[in-house]
Amino acid sequence: MKEENLPHPESRGPEVPATVREKLDRAASGPGVYLMRDAAGEIIYVGKARSLKKRLATYFAPAGPVEPKTAALVSRVADLETILTGSEKEALILESNLIKQHRPRYNVVLKDDKRYPLLRLGIDHPYPRLSVVRRFQEDGALYFGPYASAAAVRSTLATINKLFKLRKCREGEFARRTRPCLHYQMGTCYGPCCLEVDRERYAAAVREVVLFLNGRTPELIRAMRRQMLAAAAAQDFEAAAGLRDRIFALEKTLEKQVAVSTDRQDRDVLAVGRAETAAVVTLVTVRGGYWVGTRHFDVSSIPAQEEELLAGFIRQYYTGNVKLPREILVSAMPEDAALIADWLSETRGRRVHILFPRRGEKSRLLDMARQNAAAAASGLAEDGAQRKDLLETLAERLHMARPPRRIECVDISTSGGRQSVGAIAVFVSGRPKPDAYRRYHIRSTRGPDDYAAMAEVLGRRFKAGEDTPDAPDLLLVDGGKGQLNIAARVLAALGWPRGTALAAIAKADRDRGETEDKIFLPERANPVQFGRNPAPRLLLEAVRDEAHRFVIGFHRRQRRSEALRSVLDEVPGIGTARKRHLLKHFDTIEAMRQATVEELNAAGLPLPLAAALQAHLAADAAPADVSEP
Secondary structure (H helix, E strand, O other): OOOOOOOOHHHHHHHOOHHHHHHHHHOOOOOEEEEEEOOOOOEEEEEEEOOHHHHHHHHHOOOOOOOHHHHHHHHHOOEEEEEEOOOHHHHHHHHHHHHHHHOOOOOOOOOOHHHOOEEEEOOOOOOOOEEEEOOOOOOOOEEEOOOOOHHHHHHHHHHHHHHOOOOOOOHHHHHHOOOOOHHHHOOOOOOOOOOOOOHHHHHHHHHHHHHHHOOOHHHHHHHHHHHHHHHHHOOOHHHHHHHHHHHHHHHHHHHHOEEOOOOOOOEEEEEEEEEOOEEEEEEEEEEOOEEEEEEEEEOOOOOOOHHHHHHHHHHHHOOOOOOOOOEEEEOOOOOOHHHHHHHHHHHHOOOOEEEOOOOHHHHHHHHHHHHHHHHHHHHHHHHHHHHHHHHHHHHHHOOOOOOOOEEEEEEEEEEOOEEEEEEEEEEEOOEEOHHHOEEEEOOOOOOOOHHHHHHHHHHHHOOOOOOOOOOOOEEEEEOOHHHHHHHHHHHHHOOOOOOOEEEEEEOOOHHHOOOOOEEEOOOOOOOOOOOOOOHHHHHHHHHHHHHHHHHHHHHHHHHHHHHHHHHHHOOOOOOHHHHHHHHHHOOOHHHHHHOOHHHHHHOOOOHHHHHHHHHHHHHOOOOOOOOOO
16 A cells, blocks of 8 residues: 555544544654554554554545445544554564454454464484474474475375384383384384484484475485485495385375476465455465465455555564575565565575566466466355355244354363363354354353353353353354253343344254254244255254364363372372473373383482382372273
């Protein structure tokens, strides 16, 4: 959005709230960051500007027509906050941090990378292993990815496990193992857990894995071919044959990758695709000249032009441990491209170029990214239309006044009335919204009373006399008419529902020949009939299943933690800090029971206390582990 001298914001007159108009009048002309808040005080947009006064005027006193999404943003603004910075670069960094902290609705906010699998190589261990993780950590390890899907990371890991002999066992298993595992017998592991393995030989395998994961497969093949010829010259034909087989396997892997550039450079390609109301930013990852991955980011709700979308994406994506390539190709030159490139160059330690190619090989690569972005946006628009139709049909079947944008499902988990917990899963526009899920420790009941537990969870979720901006359009309870009646009474006592519909979902009784789960509504004896279109019922089943999965996982963790605590409480000398450390180090009672005195000592216990704990665990007759409730 270009900054220009525009009319005074007061020209908008009554359309600008008085509090906003006052702050516009006092806005400084220097660089800084501005935060827009709605009537509830929630931050809905964060931006940065070379001149705060001029930039804010573009929203509240535009010289020409305003984009519908920008108009929607401005109509929600009830208050403004500005922060002056020493330079435009400081404003850029502060804006990025504030967006990550507050995740405003109208900013480009990327999904947390913990949702995308990564490969972690823990190089602090004498014999590093690869593991699949969901988030970066500042722990000195090497991270590769993120990968577009779990299938992609599993395929990559399977190839590595087949071609390179890194260990597969975790640290605890590595320390306890007394003989090599099946991977050693199959020739896919050196067996460092039990055998003397040359450190340099293992380190060479680690370097090969790093080359492979960095997209340097051709370089790795050339190095292996030199080793093969040297082994053959030394008449070590067994080693030469092994290298030959690995080279063939790597070449077959390379054949599956698409070569897209002849200069063999690393670069990322960003393109925006639009279709109807849908918009995506597509990221194409090119390493060593090969197209190694494609990811799509939904930015449909962001009120911005292509240049601003790309600027916001770059500032959000290339933070933390994401590897920066030498070049970033873009389908439109982002706002403040030179400033962003300088910031990225400082982060990388080498020059980063943001380019908008118009001809040649790079332009063709950008065209490929545009085609992928357009296809992804088209699919997103089609999916959105289908989900809209689905929610409209669901509203019709449940006699709702409008389609349910937000659906919440309540579920309870207990085991004989002990450690009862509740949880709520949330779907928005027909999709799970995990960051809105809620967990509850049941406080009011000590026995196996699901009705009382349900009443407590609902009472804490829907407080009497309080309106909430995230109220569900449809509240689903897991159970039959009993749970439904309890929910109706609790909500009525609290003054709900205020536009919230209520339903219950019960499992089909197979003994009675039922084949479909049943949906009940208040003041209606028979379950809802969905006719020949089961899709709305299947959506409600998916919401219920997600709530059940979430609450069971929470309950299992609580029981495991409680079991561990009860064991530790019986050992004198283990206080709160040591207990917390042991709980973090050992996942189960069985893992703690199998640990040696030396391993307990390595986990933070003095030797006498470690010996006392081991003796107590050996004499303990409790079950080895906690089963699923």
